[in-house]
Amino acid sequence: MTNLNSIGEFGLIDRIQQASPAIIHPETVRSIGDDAAVFDWGDDYGLLATDMLVEGVHFDLMYVPLKHLGYKAIAVNVSDIAAMNGLPVQLTVSLALSSRFTVEAVDELYAGIRAACEDYKVDLVGGDTTSSRSGLVISIAVLGKVPKDLITYRNTAQPNDVICVTGDLGAAYLGLQLLEREKQVFLADPNMQPSLTEERSYLMQRQLRPEARTDIVHELRDLGIRPTAMIDVSDGLASELLHICRQSGTGAVIFDENIPIDDQTHLAADEFKISPITAALNGGEDYELLFTVRPQEFDKLSTNARITAIGYLTADPNQLVLATKAGQQTPIRAQGWESFQK
């Protein structure tokens, strides 16, 4: 018998891919291996993505408000559609609920779901609600569309492409550290008032209520730019860059001083004695977009404050390095994904 942890995320996905039956419908263009499956629907490509959030693994109801959780569940799924350069159209929400949930709690969760559906212009079309012996489980499936000439995969990047990232990285991870610390303080003394101040609000918001970057999808279309590859940053920059490089057969050099990190992230990283670069590389849950563009296209983006060039792709698939200003290079490794719980 083989422990699940021993084969890791990539091992399990490879195994599932091998165990999958052959694709029989010609309209199925891509299946497992990208942010969403891709279907040929005539004028457009159809997209289908799914993500499951499990209590005690992805969220802790001691500090996650249900309304934010509902919003986040939608945003992280929409983010997968954005990562294909697409926009969401419909989604379903399945919930497993234990009896400790009240009707009012379900209403709160749906208030967040509704707000996110409105923000991302997606129709809530169905789902399933069942009971659970233990915690809350939220499973979302989202359908999207993308014009055929704009579809963006992970495996089509080329050497010399400029590596770009939207927004800033590492904040969601430090938001989580702050919330976890508050929880420990509260558990030690339930009379303590939370010390989370206004100045930390950005980090908290990034953890509790992330946004999917559909705004960037619109912006790239307006600028007439189709990225050569794209992925969303759910597991940390290192892991996502590794996916693009592994699937495209390229290497990458990124510059540590170029990685966009918010001032609040720097401050909190100091306090927790965490390198902000490590938080950006391995923290995860930022839900920004990581994409590559041809060097000649990058000029159109260079003045955009929401997009930062952080490096370039190389022809050597064994080269995946972080370079400092001083010229020092260190290999990047993906820390990988949460292990299976005991």
Place this chain on the structure above:
Amino acid sequence: MTNLNSIGEFGLIDRIQQASPAIIHPETVRSIGDDAAVFDWGDDYGLLATDMLVEGVHFDLMYVPLKHLGYKAIAVNVSDIAAMNGLPVQLTVSLALSSRFTVEAVDELYAGIRAACEDYKVDLVGGDTTSSRSGLVISIAVLGKVPKDLITYRNTAQPNDVICVTGDLGAAYLGLQLLEREKQVFLADPNMQPSLTEERSYLMQRQLRPEARTDIVHELRDLGIRPTAMIDVSDGLASELLHICRQSGTGAVIFDENIPIDDQTHLAADEFKISPITAALNGGEDYELLFTVRPQEFDKLSTNARITAIGYLTADPNQLVLATKAGQQTPIRAQGWESFQK
């Protein structure tokens, strides 16, 4: 604060429906309230259904083989597509797994998933695999298609339509009773050999490895019959008939002696001192199709051994009765759905 059990299944679904944002995409034809959501994809309607199976609620791994569970998870989702008179095309599988699962266990589960995908001719196109603090959760989303002139809803039945059901009912429920009894015997004395004999195999198979009736969808098409309404029997005949009547604004009379019940179901019902009619009405998990046809269409079906006429619809929405040969009528009530677990 309001307990979830106090509002019940219908109450919760109504509440979720009211909390849903307005539909904004013209291609969304139907959302919550049928077996699947319906989209206008040009030549065909697209269908999207989702169902979640939760350990300890929907299955007990003490007696459910993982391979059968994988098969069943697919079949119950495909059944929702069949209930719209459609056929499945693609699906995604999301799993939450605890560390007690081995790689070999995941392989077993996928062997069943693969077998079902092959049987129902559906492409497995993606999913999500995550860890779980407690039990196994399987969430499936399935896409299907149906020619526009064949789509079959729940709310379009008319008075005088003939009520038909495929296969037989109640067997899955008695299969569950047998398996639960064996479990108790085993827990009392782990050295006891199981007494489940060959002659009980049909009941066990109905519980552990049900089939979706896509064969009936093909057959109806071959006969040129479009049902006036259709639903799959997941929660028991009473509950499904109530859905059709409530949504179509009709009543119904069904004849107890016409309800198709297998001999094995009769024998086991005797043994457990359960009325086989009650098992058919409220047992659930048979995954047969319940549908209505215009009286003049029924002739084309009357010689089909896999389809049984069990009654007819009436114009009085308050009339929902079970009639005996002797002419006695008793009201049918849906026992409803599992309550939320403590």
